[in-house]
Amino acid sequence: MSQTPSEQKALFLVAKKGDWKVDVTPVLRPKAGEVLIRIEAAALSPFDWKVKDFGIVITEYPTILGCDSAGTVVEVGEGVTNVAVGDNGEFTVPRAIFQQYTLASADLVAKIPSNLTFDEAAAISGSAASVTIGLYAPKIPMGGAGLTPPWAQGGRNKYTGVPILVIGGASSIGQAVIQFAKLSGFSPIIATASPANNDLLKSLGATHVIDRSADLPSALSTLTSLPTALRYIFDAVGQPDTQSVAYGVLASGGTLITVGHVPIKNIMVEKEVVVLWGVFYIPTNRRFGVEVMSHLTELLENGDIKSNAVEVLPGGLSAILDGLDRLRKQNVSAKKLVVHPQETA
Numbered sequence: 001m002s003q004t005p006s007e008q009k010a011l012f013l014v015a016k017k018g019d020w021k022v023d024v025t026p027v028l029r030p031k032a033g034e035v036l037i038r039i040e041a042a043a044l045s046p047f048d049w050k051v052k053d054f055g056i057v058i059t060e061y062p063t064i065l066g067c068d069s070a071g072t073v074v075e076v077g078e079g080v081t082n083v084a085v086g087d088n089g090e091f092t093v094p095r096a097i098f099q100q101y102t103l104a105s106a107d108l109v110a111k112i113p114s115n116l117t118f119d120e121a122a123a124i125s126g127s128a129a130s131v132t133i134g135l136y137a138p139k140i141p142m143g144g145a146g147l148t149p150p151w152a153q154g155g156r157n158k159y160t161g162v163p164i165l166v167i168g169g170a171s172s173i174g175q176a177v178i179q180f181a182k183l184s185g186f187s188p189i190i191a192t193a194s195p196a197n198n199d200l201l202k203s204l205g206a207t208h209v210i211d212r213s214a215d216l217p218s219a220l221s222t223l224t225s226l227p228t229a230l231r232y233i234f235d236a237v238g239q240p241d242t243q244s245v246a247y248g249v250l251a252s253g254g255t256l257i258t259v260g261h262v263p264i265k266n267i268m269v270e271k272e273v274v275v276l277w278g279v280f281y282i283p284t285n286r287r288f289g290v291e292v293m294s295h296l297t298e299l300l301e302n303g304d305i306k307s308n309a310v311e312v313l314p315g316g317l318s319a320i321l322d323g324l325d326r327l328r329k330q331n332v333s334a335k336k337l338v339v340h341p342q343e344t345a
């Protein structure tokens with residue numbers, strides 16, 4: 001007999017651009033290939049407030065948002081072998097982690113190594129997905145830049161001597177880009193950020209940090225160690241201004257990977273733009289996602305990839321509203337906001 005409760009608390013977005021409401025809802029049971037996870041840490045992402053404010057992506061309401069989380073497997077569906085009841089796992093689902101229990105595909109769950117807390121595991125899960133897709137997923141529509149990942153044969157340090165620019169190096173995405181770029185051997189690794197984050201980004205692998213308020217083309221021209229061609233740029237901010245300045249400094253034949261779904265003006269055929277869909281659950285990324293998750297535990301265990309700093313918001317699911325407001329107002333620097341759904345009153 002299962003120990004799992006039949007009901008739980010969840011934070012609902014009740015209608016398109018509507019209100020939030022914490023309510024009681026059934027706990028669903030895992031089907032074949034799925035696991036049911038008791039969520040211990042749920043991470044907040046800018047995507048969540050954008051869905052609420054702009055009414056994008058979701059077509060059916062009420063809905064439960066949130067993507068990136070960590071917890072303990074409490075039930076497994078038929079045929080699941082990679083994780084078992086009692087395992088601690090981290091995962092990212094398209095939505096539905098602003099609740100106390102959720103379902104995930106077992107093959108898209110990575111076991112949490114003992115050197116990571118639930119909070120850290122939740123914080124890194126979504127960034128790891130977005131960044132690995134952007135850099136290493138195959139070059140197909142809604143895929144990535146097709147680079148060789150560091151876990152593949154010949155992938156470690158494969159891009160030694162190739163420069164990369166990371167716009168928004170202190171963001172959750174940006175911190176993960178810097179770390180994966182280091183594993184891939186990119187050099188120099190140049191990032192833009194507020195000056196207060198210089199030391200942090202250098203500790204992750206950035207060789208140069210440019211003040212985000214500086215004129216980027218001028219600042220780049222003063223870097224004597226920079227080879228003339230910037231062939232790879234990862235825009236982890238994705239605003240029209242960051243995209244266009246990134247596109248402008250990108251070398252002919254280069255690749256801009258961007259998180260922003262904003263059309264770039266004056267696009268040229270000789271420059272490639274990869275617009276990121278940072279989810280493993282879309283059919284084009286699914287197989288790649290299974291590959292990433294099968295390597296993520298080891299990368300975290302070895303310290304090759306570290307989580308960004310975490311701020312835990314007290315109050316469980318109810319704290320998400322204030323947290324999303326801080327993200328909306330850009331009052332969060334270089335850290336992930338996390339809640340503990342089990343604390344919900």
Ligand SMILES: NC(=O)c1ccc[n+]([C@@H]2O[C@H](COP(=O)([O-])OP(=O)(O)OC[C@H]3O[C@@H](n4cnc5c(N)ncnc54)[C@H](OP(=O)(O)O)[C@@H]3O)[C@@H](O)[C@H]2O)c1
Pocket residue numbers: 045046047130167168169170171172173174192193194195197212236237238242258259260261275276277278279327332333334335
């Ligand atoms: N397309 C997708 O599939 C996908 C997936 C995930 C995320 N995203 C998007 O990616 C973006 C980043 O997400 P996140 O979770 O990493 O955000 P985040 O951690 O909340 O980002 C906050 C950070 O962004 C930095 N920043 C903001 N504007 C900047 C600018 N103009 N120049 C340089 N740095 C800037 C700030 O750096 P400082 O503190 O140094 O000032 C701050 O630390 C969001 O817009 C999100 O919606 C898209």
